[in-house]
Amino acid sequence: MPRKALIAANWKMYKTPAEAKVFVEAFLPLVKGHDRDEIAIFPSPVLLPAVIEAARGSNVAIGAQNIHFAEEGAYTGETSIGQLQAVGGTHTLIGHSERRQYFAETDAIVNKKLHTALKHGVVPVVCIGEVLEEREAGKTEDVLKTQVTGAFAGITPEMAEPIVIAYEPVWAIGTGKTATPEMAADAHRIIRAEVAQLLGADTAVNMRILYGGSVKPDNATALLSQEEIDGALVGGASLKPDSFTAIVKY
Numbered sequence: 001m002p003r004k005a006l007i008a009a010n011w012k013m014y015k016t017p018a019e020a021k022v023f024v025e026a027f028l029p030l031v032k033g034h035d036r037d038e039i040a041i042f043p044s045p046v047l048l049p050a051v052i053e054a055a056r057g058s059n060v061a062i063g064a065q066n067i068h069f070a071e072e073g074a075y076t077g078e079t080s081i082g083q084l085q086a087v088g089g090t091h092t093l094i095g096h097s098e099r100r101q102y103f104a105e106t107d108a109i110v111n112k113k114l115h116t117a118l119k120h121g122v123v124p125v126v127c128i129g130e131v132l133e134e135r136e137a138g139k140t141e142d143v144l145k146t147q148v149t150g151a152f153a154g155i156t157p158e159m160a161e162p163i164v165i166a167y168e169p170v171w172a173i174g175t176g177k178t179a180t181p182e183m184a185a186d187a188h189r190i191i192r193a194e195v196a197q198l199l200g201a202d203t204a205v206n207m208r209i210l211y212g213g214s215v216k217p218d219n220a221t222a223l224l225s226q227e228e229i230d231g232a233l234v235g236g237a238s239l240k241p242d243s244f245t246a247i248v249k250y
Helices: 017-031 045-055 081-086 097-103 107-119 132-136 140-151 181-199 201-206 217-224 241-248
Strands: 006-010 038-042 060-064 091-094 123-128 164-167 208-212 231-234
Touching: 006 208, 006 241, 017 045, 017 060, 017 241, 038 091, 045 060, 060 123, 091 107, 107 123, 107 140, 123 140, 132 140, 140 181, 164 181, 181 201, 181 208, 181 217, 217 231, 217 241, 231 241
Parallel strands: 006 038, 006 231, 038 060, 060 091, 091 123, 123 164, 164 208, 208 231
Antiparallel strands: none
């Protein structure tokens, strides 16, 4: 069975509820009946109820950009897994590079969040990737292996089936720089080999690994045609229905 691609929109800290509703109403007719790939949108927390309601009954899943590993508690500003599920969210990003960079998320925190998501049946998209200095120093492989190993601590092959990995070279996020399709595919091979080492070949061959980092309509086909790339995590180009549709329909 070939892996079914996932094309995901990370809206980051953009859009009001009204703007999000307008987007979804314009976007859904453009992708109606598109079942080659899975489609997901990750809006900021305050947008979740509006976006979930607007997308209800469609072929578009909605998830959170972040969850806390605790099921509840005194964690001001955080979103719990129960709160996400209560409004109808089904997916979550975990360990996005901006969470790591600006909010000091470590591989250990990513691992705790992953366990929480899996425990509650939420699809986790675990983000990993190297910064420019690490790539230029030839440390990409070591960084990716370390992040995968850290994120997957205590994960068994039986638990791993829902997990999606998103490879996002940090130097290519919002910079206009993009890893070439070959560079991206090489990184994906490193990641898949590490998953095989940790969880076995069967788990590795079935795990979807997305590419994220300045994905646009004009480079989506070249990237997503690579056998190792199982979809995309899209930032800026996902903010407009037409450009995101063009990526979905690469």
